[in-house]
Amino acid sequence: MITVIHYVLYIILVLSVIAAALYSIRARRVADPADRGLYMSMMNICMGIMLVSLSLICMFLFSGSTPAVIVEAAFMVLGAFNIFAGLRSRTYYNRLKNSRTAS
Numbered sequence: 001m002i003t004v005i006h007y008v009l010y011i012i013l014v015l016s017v018i019a020a021a022l023y024s025i026r027a028r029r030v031a032d033p034a035d036r037g038l039y040m041s042m043m044n045i046c047m048g049i050m051l052v053s054l055s056l057i058c059m060f061l062f063s064g065s066t067p068a069v070i071v072e073a074a075f076m077v078l079g080a081f082n083i084f085a086g087l088r089s090r091t092y093y094n095r096l097k098n099s100r101t102a103s
Contacts, residue, residue, distance in 0.1 A: 016053065025041050038093045058075070
């Protein structure tokens with residue numbers, strides 16, 4: 001059962017890294033600021049998912065030494081903050097884009 005969790009976390013990690021890279025490339029190539037903000041917010045969400053999955057992998061993989069637990073907790077908090085900030089900015093830029101198209 002633990003190996004299944006490991007594989008699922010590795011798949012989530014790889015997919016979030018690829019998605020973050022693709023959203024970053026898209027954000028740098030688009031000219032519209034609202035679209036750029038949407039892509040950057042999605043990149044933040046993907047990076048948050050990446051950090052959370054990385055910390056969970058480390059929690060399952062390594063023994064619980066004090067420095068490892070501190071680093072894992074820092075990655076978990078930073079990942080949760082990235083997800084939260086990405087969701088907030090995504091709603092802001094989504095509203096901005098919708099108000100532009102409605103006018």
